[in-house]
Amino acid sequence: MTITSLELGDEPPPDVSIVIVSCNTKHLLTRMLTAIADGKDKLRIELIVVDNASRDGSVELLEQQFPDVQLIANSVNVGFGRANNQALSMIRGRYVLLLNTDAFVSPDTLPKTIWFMDEHTSCGVLGVKLVGGDGELKPSCCNFPTPQNIAIKLLHLEKFFPKTPVAEDLSSDHSSLRSCDWVPGCFYLVRREVIEAIGLFDPRYFLYCEEVDHCRRVHEAGWDVTYYPYTQVVHIGFQSGASTFSDKRQIPGFYIESLFLYLRKHHGLAAMLAIAFLMVFIDLSSAVKRSLKRDATVTQMRLQNAWLILRLLGKTRLASRPTR
Numbered sequence: 001m002t003i004t005s006l007e008l009g010d011e012p013p014p015d016v017s018i019v020i021v022s023c024n025t026k027h028l029l030t031r032m033l034t035a036i037a038d039g040k041d042k043l044r045i046e047l048i049v050v051d052n053a054s055r056d057g058s059v060e061l062l063e064q065q066f067p068d069v070q071l072i073a074n075s076v077n078v079g080f081g082r083a084n085n086q087a088l089s090m091i092r093g094r095y096v097l098l099l100n101t102d103a104f105v106s107p108d109t110l111p112k113t114i115w116f117m118d119e120h121t122s123c124g125v126l127g128v129k130l131v132g133g134d135g136e137l138k139p140s141c142c143n144f145p146t147p148q149n150i151a152i153k154l155l156h157l158e159k160f161f162p163k164t165p166v167a168e169d170l171s172s173d174h175s176s177l178r179s180c181d182w183v184p185g186c187f188y189l190v191r192r193e194v195i196e197a198i199g200l201f202d203p204r205y206f207l208y209c210e211e212v213d214h215c216r217r218v219h220e221a222g223w224d225v226t227y228y229p230y231t232q233v234v235h236i237g238f239q240s241g242a243s244t245f246s247d248k249r250q251i252p253g254f255y256i257e258s259l260f261l262y263l264r265k266h267h268g269l270a271a272m273l274a275i276a277f278l279m280v281f282i283d284l285s286s287a288v289k290r291s292l293k294r295d296a297t298v299t300q301m302r303l304q305n306a307w308l309i310l311r312l313l314g315k316t317r318l319a320s321r322p323t324r
Contacts, residue, residue, distance in 0.1 A: 014046040015114055016189075017093030021083040023052040025101040026061050028236075033066055035104045041111040046093050050074065050083040079324075080185075081201030081210035088200060096195060100186040102236040103130075109231040113189050116228055124194040124223025125215060127183025129174060129232040138235060139168035141180035141227035144216065147263065147271040154275075154282055180227045182215035187233045197221055202265075204322045207251075209258035216266060252305070257312050260319035272319050280306045 018036060022029065029049075036045065050072045051059050059073050072086055084098055095117055099105070113126055130138040143149070143165035152161050188211055190200075198217050201210040215225045256279075263272040283306035290299040315323045 012044065014044040014093040016043060016095045016097050016110065017046040017048060017087075017091035018097045018099055019084055019087040019091070020047070020049045020099050020101060021052060021080055022049055022054060022058050022101050023077060024054045024056045024058065026054065026056045026058040028101045029058060029061060030065070032099070032101050032104055033069070035106075036099075036110070039105050039107040039110050043110055043114060044093075045110075046070070046091065048072070048087045048090055050086050052077040052079075052083055079203075079206035081205045081207075082203045084210075085200050085203060088195065091192075094192055096190045096192060098185055098188040098190070100235065103186040104234045105187070106231050106233065109187075109233060112231045113228060116226075117189065117191060120224075120226070122224050123226045124191050124218045124221070125183060125225045126189040126228055127180075127226070128187055129229045130184060130186065130235045131232050133234060133236050137170060137174060138184075138237070139170055140174055140184065140229075141172065141178065142168050142182050142184070142212075144181040144212065145259070145262070147267055147275055150259075150263075150275050151278060154278055174227075175229055177229060178227055179224050181219070182212050182225060183227060184235075185211035186235045186237075191223070194218060194221070194223055204261055205258050206322060206324055207254045207258065209255075209262045213262055213265070253308055253312065256309060257316060257319075257323060260312065260316065261322065264319040269318060273313075276309055276313055280309050283309070 020032070033047070036047070047066075047068065048070045049062055051062070052074050053076050059071065062069050062071055070090055072083075072090075074083065074086075078086070095114060097110075109128060113128065117123055117126060127140060130140045132138055145167040149164050149167055152158060152164055153166065158164075158166065198214075198221050200214065202213050205213065218225055260272050260276060263275060283302045287299045287302035287306070290302065312323070313319070
């Protein structure tokens with residue numbers, strides 16, 4: 001008699017490997033993991049948590065209350081994209097779900113989205129409808145940022161360019177199944193074959209823009225990025241990023257840095273510099289106007305932001321490398 005691998009005791013691979021990056025979000029972990037357990041249905045699930053040097057007891061909570069979770073405990077914060085990349089050598093699932101600690105799946109989210117991916121083999125990445133804790137819709141199916149739409153937004157010229165797609169447009173259709181440029185990384189379901197073909201995140205992005213860049217590469221490799229509106233995930237928002245830094249003023253800097261890295265990579269040096277100097281010009285103009293109105297607080301904020309942009313251009317060597 002022929003002995004199959006299953007008869008030898010081997011289990012089939014998980015349907016989905018869920019990778020969670022945590023940094024000082026102990027207060028969210030139990031709720032998030034419970035939502036997964038309540039919504040897994042008959043799916044085989046693998047859970048991997050990458051902890052980015054939390055100081056709030058997150059690691060101890062996971063070790064004591066969630067022994068089935070595979071844990072990678074970093075001694076330093078390596079950033080969101082790099083932390084997700086760390087889990088790649090451990091995943092065994094047919095699909096990989098990147099899930100934020102502040103994102104809570106509905107009971108039907110996992111079975112519906114896995115079923116959709118099984119039925120639509122051209123879909124490389126899937127996102128779902130995102131709502132806040134109050135139920136308010138959040139941008140869930142987005143357009144790529146370009147020098148044009150960034151400049152239009154900075155200059156508040158949207159009404160003069162109605163046909164130029166806004167990067168994160170809440171007025172776009174969020175009720176229909178459709179292809180889109182990119183979906184937010186708080187719930188990011190990826191086909192395993194995609195990761196095997198193009199990898200996951202560019203490690204230069206410490207925080208922000210990593211999923212935008214990845215979706216661009218997914219499209220270039222011939223897969224679809226799909227927005228699936230028939231289930232929703234509650235995304236509180238700003239919890240993971242805010243918990244990463246003791247000084248919240250660091251967050252705008254990392255966003256601007258990632259945006260510059262993205263623009264130089266995909267649109268070239270000249271386009272990146274044009275946006276950078278437009279941002280500086282707007283900040284300086286606003287600082288002058290506010291100083292004439294004797295608004296010292298806003299004047300100082302605008303000057304600091306302009307200086308931040310100029311310093312980032314220097315530190316990143318004109319967005320050719322990350323600062324950390």
